[in-house]
Ligand SMILES: [Zn+2]
């Protein structure tokens with residue numbers, strides 16, 4: 379059976395709540411697994427390997443093992459509880475918007491859509507994230523949950539949020555693009571993988587040059603260690619436009635000068 383045939387049988391012809399809600403959650407679950415597994419293997423088995431140590435962004439401040447498992451537990455708890463509800467809710471919104479579950483989209487449509495999702499996500503994430511830092515109340519009661527345990531970033535920290543932030547700060551920018559564009563559900567499932575891979579790399583705490591084409595982990599690691607700058611995600615578009623990466627740029631210049 380062709381891919382199209384499989385999709386018609388198990389997507390288009392399945393009960394709508396399976397295609398919109400259950401598959402949304404399964405996509406999130408599997409994308410999170412794929413995105414975090416390599417870093418989980420590194421943390422458990424190769425943390426002290428000389429190459430891994432050499433790529434650590436904050437080599438002097440390695441995260442204690444107990445703290446790592448505390449974040450891991452929080453991440454798993456969120457994934458098995460809050461994310462179920464969020465995925466079902468997102469699925470209902472996709473159905474309400476009339477996102478297609480018909481014949482598969484073309485590769486060009488998927489690529490263009492995902493590029494648009496990235497721009498929308500980067501913009502919404504930036505402004506919500508700035509608000510979470512700008513408002514003392516929101517920082518103290520919501521965003522602190524993501525920051526206080528993660529001065530040093532680890533991949534599983536990418537879903538370690540207060541429930542409100544998981545829905546509005548991370549969830550809304552993630553689903554806004556597919557909702558606005560009324561995208562095909564398969565495009566959304568692929569986007570889920572792109573999103574989880576990008577955010578886990580942003581939090582991985584290692585500078586692997588071969589991953590920089592997706593995300594430079596130093597950018598978000600700086601935000602976590604200095605509590606300022608780099609509020610965006612994919613392109614840090616608004617950081618560049620509004621100069622909220624100024625301190626980071628100076629910091630990087632000093633770091634690179636020291637290496638020479
Ligand atoms: Zn922040």
Ligand SMILES: [Zn+2]
Nearest residue numbers: 524581598602
């Ligand atoms: Zn973060």
